[in-house]
Amino acid sequence: xxxxxxxxxxxxxxxxxxxxxxxxxxxxxxxxxxxxxxxxxxxxxxxxxxxxxxxxxxxxxxxxxxxxxxxxxxxxxxxxxxxxxxxxxxxxxxxxxxxxxxxxxxxxxxxxxxxxxxxxxxxxxxxxxxxxxxxxxxxxxxxxxxxxxxxxxxxxxxxxxxxxxxxxxxxxxxxxxxxxxxxxxxxxxxxxxxxxxxxxxxxxxxxxxxxxxxxxxxxxxxxxxxxxxxxxxxxxxxxxxxxxxxxxxxxxxxxxxxxxxxxxxxxxxxxxxxxxxxxxxxxxxxxxxxxxxxxxxxxxxxxxxxxxxxxxxxxxxxxxxxxxxxxxxxxxxxxxxxxxxxxxxxxxxxxxxxxxxxxxxxxxxxxxxxxxxxxxxxxxxxxxxxxxxxxxxxxxxxxxxxxxxxxxxxxxxxxxxxxxxxxxxxxxxxxxxxxxxxxxxxxxxxxxxxxxxxxxxxxxxxxxxxxxxxxxxxxxxxxxxxxxxxxxxxxxxxxxxxxxxxxxxxxxxxxxxxxxxxxxxxxxxxxxxxxxxxxxxxxxxxxxxxxxxxxxxxxxxxxxxxxxxxxxxxxxxxxxxxxxxxxxxxxxxxxxxxxxxxxxxxxxxxxxxxxxxxxxxxxx
Amino acid sequence: xxxxxxxxxxxxxxxxxxxxxxxxxxxxxxxxxxxxxxxxxxxxxxxxxxxxxxxxxxxxxxxxxxxxxxxxxxxxxxxxxxxxxxxxxxxxxxxxxxxxxxxxxxxxxxxxxxxxxxxxxxxxxxxxxxxxxxxxxxxxxxxxxxxxxxxxxxxxxxxxxxxxxxxxxxxxxxxxxxxxxxxxxxxxxxxxxxxxxxxxxxxxxxxxxxxxxxxxxxxxxxxxxxxxxxxxxxxxxxxxxxxxxxxxxxxxxxxxxxxxxxxxxxxxxxxxxxxxxxxxxxxxxxxxxxxxxxxxxxxxxxxxxxxxxxxxxxxxxxxxxxxxxxxxxxxxxxxxxxxxxxxxxxxxxxx
Numbered sequence: 001x002x003x004x005x006x007x008x009x010x011x012x013x014x015x016x017x018x019x020x021x022x023x024x025x026x027x028x029x030x031x032x033x034x035x036x037x038x039x040x041x042x043x044x045x046x047x048x049x050x051x052x053x054x055x056x057x058x059x060x061x062x063x064x065x066x067x068x069x070x071x072x073x074x075x076x077x078x079x080x081x082x083x084x085x086x087x088x089x090x091x092x093x094x095x096x097x098x099x100x101x102x103x104x105x106x107x108x109x110x111x112x113x114x115x116x117x118x119x120x121x122x123x124x125x126x127x128x129x130x131x132x133x134x135x136x137x138x139x140x141x142x143x144x145x146x147x148x149x150x151x152x153x154x155x156x157x158x159x160x161x162x163x164x165x166x167x168x169x170x171x172x173x174x175x176x177x178x179x180x181x182x183x184x185x186x187x188x189x190x191x192x193x194x195x196x197x198x199x200x201x202x203x204x205x206x207x208x209x210x211x212x213x214x215x216x217x218x219x220x221x222x223x224x225x226x227x228x229x230x231x232x233x234x235x236x237x238x239x240x241x242x243x244x245x246x247x248x249x250x251x252x253x254x255x256x257x258x259x260x261x262x263x264x265x266x267x268x269x270x271x272x273x274x275x276x277x278x279x280x281x282x283x284x285x286x287x288x289x290x291x292x293x294x295x296x297x298x299x300x301x302x303x304x305x306x307x308x309x310x311x312x313x314x315x316x317x318x319x320x321x322x323x324x325x326x327x328x329x330x331x332x333x334x335x336x337x338x339x340x341x342x343x344x345x346x347x348x349x350x351x352x353x354x355x356x357x358x359x360x361x362x363x364x365x366x367x368x369x370x371x372x373x374x375x376x377x378x379x380x381x382x383x384x385x386x387x388x389x390x391x392x393x394x395x396x397x398x399x400x401x402x403x404x405x406x407x408x409x410x411x412x413x414x415x416x417x418x419x420x421x422x423x424x425x426x427x428x429x430x431x432x433x434x435x436x437x438x439x440x441x442x443x444x445x446x447x448x449x450x451x452x453x454x455x456x457x458x459x460x461x462x463x464x465x466x467x468x469x470x471x472x473x474x475x476x477x478x479x480x481x482x483x484x485x486x487x488x489x490x491x492x493x494x495x496x497x498x499x500x501x502x503x504x505x506x507x508x509x510x511x512x513x514x515x516x517x518x519x520x521x522x523x524x525x526x527x528x529x530x531x532x533x534x535x536x537x538x539x540x541x542x543x544x545x546x547x548x549x550x551x552x553x554x555x556x557x558x559x560x561x562x563x564x565x566x567x568x569x570x571x572x573x574x575x576x577x578x579x580x581x582x583x584x585x586x587x588x589x590x591x592x593x594x595x596x597x598x599x600x601x602x603x604x605x606x607x608x609x610x611x612x613x614x615x616x617x618x619x620x
Numbered sequence: 621x622x623x624x625x626x627x628x629x630x631x632x633x634x635x636x637x638x639x640x641x642x643x644x645x646x647x648x649x650x651x652x653x654x655x656x657x658x659x660x661x662x663x664x665x666x667x668x669x670x671x672x673x674x675x676x677x678x679x680x681x682x683x684x685x686x687x688x689x690x691x692x693x694x695x696x697x698x699x700x701x702x703x704x705x706x707x708x709x710x711x712x713x714x715x716x717x718x719x720x721x722x723x724x725x726x727x728x729x730x731x732x733x734x735x736x737x738x739x740x741x742x743x744x745x746x747x748x749x750x751x752x753x754x755x756x757x758x759x760x761x762x763x764x765x766x767x768x769x770x771x772x773x774x775x776x777x778x779x780x781x782x783x784x785x786x787x788x789x790x791x792x793x794x795x796x797x798x799x800x801x802x803x804x805x806x807x808x809x810x811x812x813x814x815x816x817x818x819x820x821x822x823x824x825x826x827x828x829x830x831x832x833x834x835x836x837x838x839x840x841x842x843x844x845x846x847x848x849x850x851x852x853x854x855x856x857x858x859x860x861x862x863x864x865x866x867x868x869x870x871x872x873x874x875x876x877x878x879x880x881x882x883x884x885x886x887x888x889x890x891x892x893x894x895x896x897x898x899x900x901x902x903x904x905x906x907x908x909x910x911x912x913x914x915x916x917x918x919x920x921x922x923x924x925x926x927x928x929x930x931x932x933x934x935x936x937x938x939x940x941x942x943x944x945x946x947x948x949x950x951x952x953x954x955x956x957x958x959x960x961x962x963x964x965x966x967x968x969x970x971x
Binding site for chain 2: 215216217218230231233235236238259260262265268269270271272273275276277279280281282283284285286287288290291292293295310313403404405406408410411412444445446447448454455456457458460468
């Protein structure tokens with residue numbers, strides 16, 4: 001039976017705006033029930049996002065699933081938990097501690113727990129889930145799996161989730177496996193009916209159908225990026241399994257099998273190699289790109305560490321390559337299943353010697369789709385490696401985003417390719433000759449012409465005609481041209497996005513990637529407290545002039561990022577020649593996605609204001 | 621010096637092949653290797669093989685890693701695209717290149733340091749994957765470019781010029797290639813052009829992963845009598861199992877060998893490999909007995925050369941991947957980009 005907060009503290013009341021967190025044990029089958037929970041909210045027209053926090057393990061360790069429900073559309077992490085579904089005894093104490101005062105704790109009350117296990121300021125709702133399961137099922141596996149669906153049923157009653165929406169979703173989830181639909185529906189009703197008869201429903205947290213989701217879709221960055229590679233014309237993918245990037249390569253395979261077969265012969269218009277290691281994966285990509293195919297690899301920090309030598313070769317020999325870095329907790333093996341943005345400097349300057357690389361920073365799955373295709377164009381246009389800097393949060397979590405879009409008739413930009421016709425017509429070919437003044441030379445594909453256009457690709461220094469040269473002037477000229485090419489890249493990469501505060505301000509904030517979701521909510525909260533910030537979302541490196549102008553136009557600029565060392569800030573300082581004092585780091589790097597509350601507090605603390613009335617005076 | 625071009629003029633009566641090219645059209649720039657280096661003989665054999673096979677030079681892609689051997693692609697096939705990649709990683713680059721365009725001929729050139737040490741993993745995996753290529757290791761048992769350190773193929777007890785003795789067990793790339801599933805495996809000696817040229821020709825005609833280990837003495841660091849990779853040692857211990865003639869499908873077949881000592885193997889493209897068997901009990905189509913024979917002879921101190929194994933109707937990586945016949949690099953938006961309807965379906969399925 002439901003127990004109510006002993007202190008009588010006002011229970012949190014909220015419609016369509018709260019945070020539910022599920023604490024589970026991995027391998028227990030909870031993921032499917034939790035997914036149904038999130039999706040059913042979307043089906044009620046209420047925006048929601050979900051985040052998996054999981055261990056590097058297959059079975060038996062703690063895992064969490066956090067759902068942010070926000071009618072007003074804030075889909076980053078807020079921070080704090082309003083309803084904890086505590087299904088893991090091992091993490092009980094921490095889970096209970098995380099609940100907001102006045103929040104709710106839902107647990108399996110089959111075994112009585114001592115009062116010391118609860119908090120006075122939290123509303124406790126118990127349901128004897130194990131007892132219900134044991135009564136209903138004899139098979140151990142069924143008892144385990146259906147327990148999840150039963151708690152989904154209880155939650156549906158407690159939060160007033162549309163019953164029909166869940167029933168429909170169960171039907172969709174087990175489509176083709178009809179024998180599973182009925183028992184799952186049964187378990188769902190078992191939980192829901194029990195709750196409706198035994199508990200006071202709904203609780204203070206409630207869902208109410210609205211129409212705020214529109215035609216948005218719910219998908220992961222890895223899946224969307226993989227589809228972007230299909231639309232963007234990638235034909236060769238080489239990869240080595242590594243969390244959190246593996247699902248990108250696997251999704252590419254799945255999309256290709258559906259979308260990339262010759263309609264008549266059914267043969268494949270793609271080739272995927274699961275390589276022996278990341279060294280081979282990038283080698284395959286570079287070989288394929290050298291030979292005129294669009295190719296990519298997907299990996300994470302440790303994989304990029306292994307690819308360094310090849311990345312330098314591709315930079316120096318000027319070969320396209322697209323590398324998805326799904327960033328995770330680092331350094332070393334770090335926190336392989338947690339998120340970070342800590343490969344920024346490492347990728348910007350990857351490999352030995354003087355190198356600089358193009359980085360793209362998508363903010364969500366939709367931009368991951370778009371930037372995947374853009375990266376393939378940019379790599380060909382600039383004849384250089386391009387990194388798509390995603391992270392675990394974007395890559396593996398499902399985000400609610402606008403539908404993916406592709407302009408009909410979009411052509412691939414294959415860059416400067418000298419064709420057999422051009423060679424035949426006597427056009428001068430120098431592989432490293434800057435004919436257009438943009439630093440980008442022409443290349444030929446192997447096999448183009450019987451007597452013209454062949455050259456030797458090498459990682460050693462060479463002259464404009466690709467002939468081996470150890471002459472200082474040849475080397476310097478080439479290195480300067482590469483720098484000039486990098487300048488050209490500034491004009492081609494996605495531009496940053498600027499947002500102007502409601503009121504004029506001398507303060508700005510720069511952010512990028514997955515931080516965007518929490519940032520919009522944080523800015524709104526700061527605004528309510530009288531803190532106005534102009535913002536700039538960085539979408540690529542090299543930095544567009546707009547970014548430097550933005551910094552120049554503000555006294556202080558907060559740089560919000562998810563790493564310890566303020567890596568984007570360092571890159572801004574060194575590449576933009578900015579006075580470090582003007583860039584204030586706001587850093588979150590515990591492996592969980594950054595929250596709006598964290599940003600608000602960190603910025604407010606930096607401004608040395610708790611109450612914001614004397615804000616302008618309080619500032620340095 | 622490599623940047624010094626060879627004179628373009630040549631004797632007007634220089635013989636031409638079916639494509640009208642002379643041997644000179646298959647040459648590269650002047651070699652910078654030491655005078656007498658075995659590698660230059662291998663380059664010459666490659667040039668002769670390509671000339672005799674009437675291959676359009678631009679339809680060959682030559683790839684290498686790092687080291688003396690990997691420098692050689694500059695010295696042959698000057699009208700072919702070349703790629704001098706990173707140490708030990710030629711196989712992955714070649715694999716990628718092959719995926720992009722299945723229509724070119726891929727020639728991978730490597731050395732014993734490149735393939736048996738730093739690149740042993742990539743060596744193994746490209747053979748496992750049955751990449752359609754000719755993979756030549758120019759095997760001298762030493763690191764030449766860094767001045768004479770032992771490589772992993774140096775025999776135990778082998779003595780370097782400066783007296784150092786190798787104490788580590790050797791890696792036999794031929795035995796590995798057999799074990800890993802290469803469908804054409806041969807060993808030869810850079811000083812034996814009569815054996816090497818037909819082997820290279822047969823390997824080019826072969827569909828699948830073709831591997832040739834060519835013992836190529838290093839005149840600077842490893843040509844002393846105590847080295848098992850020296851000219852003298854190899855000449856004294858060479859146990860050739862067969863002599864090969866390659867007869868292309870288009871050639872007239874002339875039978876001039878005594879029956880009973882000749883074994884004929886027809887490859888997938890109709891080319892005929894005629895093996896004049898020197899070791900009567902040797903069966904080049906049996907992987908297991910090839911391995912056994914190789915190891916028995918090695919134990920007896922002999923270096924077995926010749927075509928050790930061939931699987932004439934082998935499949936390659938593209939067969940396994942079931943890729944389209946058109947090279948992937950020739951596909952454009954029409955073939956590659958799904959339509960708006962497919963995207964609408966994706967969006968619909970994620971609501």
